[in-house]
Amino acid sequence: MSQKRTFYPYEEYSIKTEKSYHLMPFNFHRINKNWEVLINYAGDFLFVPTGTAQVITLKQLIKNSHPDLYADLIANFFISEEKIHPLIDILATKYRTKKGFLEDFTSLHIFVTTLRCEHTCEYCQVSRVTQDKNAFDMKAEHLDKGIEHMINSPSQNLTMEFQGGEPFLAFNLIEYGVAQAKKRAQKSNKNISFVICSNLALITEEQLFFCKEHDILLSTSLDGPGFLHNKNRRRSGNNSYQLFLKGLNLSRKILGNDNIGALMTTSKLALDYPIEVVDEYINLGFENIFLRPISPYGFAKSNEKKTKYETEKFLEFYKRGLEYIIEHNKKGNFLVEDYATIVLKKILTPFQTGYVDLQSPAGLINSVIVYNYDGYLYATDESRMLAEMGDYTFRLGHLDTSSYEDIFYGKKAQEISKYWLNENIPGCSSCAFQSYCGADPVYNYTSQNSLVGYRPTSGFCQRNMEIIRYLFELMINDVEVEKIFRTWLN
Ligand code: SF4
Numbered sequence: 001m002s003q004k005r006t007f008y009p010y011e012e013y014s015i016k017t018e019k020s021y022h023l024m025p026f027n028f029h030r031i032n033k034n035w036e037v038l039i040n041y042a043g044d045f046l047f048v049p050t051g052t053a054q055v056i057t058l059k060q061l062i063k064n065s066h067p068d069l070y071a072d073l074i075a076n077f078f079i080s081e082e083k084i085h086p087l088i089d090i091l092a093t094k095y096r097t098k099k100g101f102l103e104d105f106t107s108l109h110i111f112v113t114t115l116r117c118e119h120t121c122e123y124c125q126v127s128r129v130t131q132d133k134n135a136f137d138m139k140a141e142h143l144d145k146g147i148e149h150m151i152n153s154p155s156q157n158l159t160m161e162f163q164g165g166e167p168f169l170a171f172n173l174i175e176y177g178v179a180q181a182k183k184r185a186q187k188s189n190k191n192i193s194f195v196i197c198s199n200l201a202l203i204t205e206e207q208l209f210f211c212k213e214h215d216i217l218l219s220t221s222l223d224g225p226g227f228l229h230n231k232n233r234r235r236s237g238n239n240s241y242q243l244f245l246k247g248l249n250l251s252r253k254i255l256g257n258d259n260i261g262a263l264m265t266t267s268k269l270a271l272d273y274p275i276e277v278v279d280e281y282i283n284l285g286f287e288n289i290f291l292r293p294i295s296p297y298g299f300a301k302s303n304e305k306k307t308k309y310e311t312e313k314f315l316e317f318y319k320r321g322l323e324y325i326i327e328h329n330k331k332g333n334f335l336v337e338d339y340a341t342i343v344l345k346k347i348l349t350p351f352q353t354g355y356v357d358l359q360s361p362a363g364l365i366n367s368v369i370v371y372n373y374d375g376y377l378y379a380t381d382e383s384r385m386l387a388e389m390g391d392y393t394f395r396l397g398h399l400d401t402s403s404y405e406d407i408f409y410g411k412k413a414q415e416i417s418k419y420w421l422n423e424n425i426p427g428c429s430s431c432a433f434q435s436y437c438g439a440d441p442v443y444n445y446t447s448q449n450s451l452v453g454y455r456p457t458s459g460f461c462q463r464n465m466e467i468i469r470y471l472f473e474l475m476i477n478d479v480e481v482e483k484i485f486r487t488w489l490n
Pocket residue numbers: 422427428429431432433434437438455460461462464465
């Protein structure tokens with residue numbers, strides 16, 4: 001029996017070849033005029049020449065003409081030859097890993113045990129220079145109730161962080177809080193670690209030996225060389241820097257170098273001194289530096305004229321600082337920039353970080369909660385600073401009257417939850433950098449008077465979009481930079 005074959009014109013076959021793949025969900029971003037980056041929902045990325053995203057989405061990519069690219073696109077879940085990618089479960093696992101922080105729920109519990117402080121920093125939101133302990137110290141009964149909520153959190157590994165003011169001014173509350181928390185954690189079989197945020201100005205040997213005994217980490221502040229630090233961190237005598245150095249040396253002697261970390265805040269004055277700031281950290285033997293912009297909260301907001309600057313200015317400062325740090329590493333020295341490392345961990349590994357300001361769902365409530373000195377609870381540290389300005393939008397309840405459910409699953413939390421996913425807020429929902437970035441309704445509200453926010457004029461968006469783009473560009477331009485970045489991840 002003879003077989004009848006129909007021969008279609010050539011175009012028919014070529015169209016079939018071109019359309020023989022399906023698009024998987026992904027976005028792209030132009031890195032520079034030569035390169036763009038494709039990024040899928042799990043954060044996997046592929047550098048491709050500019051214009052490739054268009055060719056792929058128009059289904060004009062011909063398998064045989066670009067076999068390597070075609071294979072990469074399939075392997076990295078950008079396209080599929082079948083309607084459902086045969087390895088879709090692997091993509092689901094990657095996505096679940098990126099959102100793994102949700103399994104722990106609230107693991108960071110910040111206790112503002114006192115607002116008292118002997119500093120009056122230019123950008124500080126909350127400190128009070130006062131001797132009146134009763135007015136601005138947390139009551140022991142509130143500390144107990146806060147610890148109870150902390151222990152009730154589903155997280156197995158908890159962090160209790162003491163903040164102020166200057167928490168060491170109420171050292172008795174630290175001693176009490178650590179003892180109570182340890183007792184409760186042991187009873188509930190939970191692991192607990194402690195952090196104290198301190199300016200180190202008045203720290204004593206007795207306090208440090210207490211920290212050593214309880215494995216407490218110290219987080220301190222260093223804004224740069226003396227002239228900068230003293231200008232930002234005011235105290236009578238204008239000797240904040242000198243006292244900081246004394247406190248740092250004593251702390252390192254008793255606790256060891258690794259148990260003290262420092263954060264910097266980029267004041268308006270600091271913008272002209274990125275190299276000097278980095279050099280200060282190098283000279284003092286730090287292996288990490290966190291180049292942080294000023295926050296638009298509290299006194300920094302009311303003091304706006306003096307403290308505010310354009311995001312572009314910060315980005316210039318950040319890039320000069322980062323390039324200097326990279327050069328330092330190229331010479332065989334080790335110094336990590338923390339913000340870049342947080343973002344790079346999201347880009348270069350399957351994992352998330354514990355950094356609460358770059359999460360989706362946002363870190364507020366999901367990862368962090370704040371117990372204020374007066375018994376009120378807030379979604380984040382920034383929310384309580386907002387409350388200091390008389391705005392209680394993010395106040396979640398009070399330790400005397402609210403149950404765990406009221407606070408963590410109550411009406412307020414539910415309302416905020418509508419705005420805490422960058423997967424569903426305008427602008428972010430189609431952004432290629434979504435899985436590396438986060439949502440921050442508190443920032444949106446503070447800077448744009450809207451929980452949703454408006455990305456085209458958002459400082460948060462502008463800063464993150466450019467830093468992420470820039471990190472990609474650095475890696476494309478210089479393979480040595482990617483190698484350095486990878487050493488930072490551990
Ligand atoms: S804030 Fe900006 S950079 Fe971040 S995900 Fe949203 S649109 Fe992208």
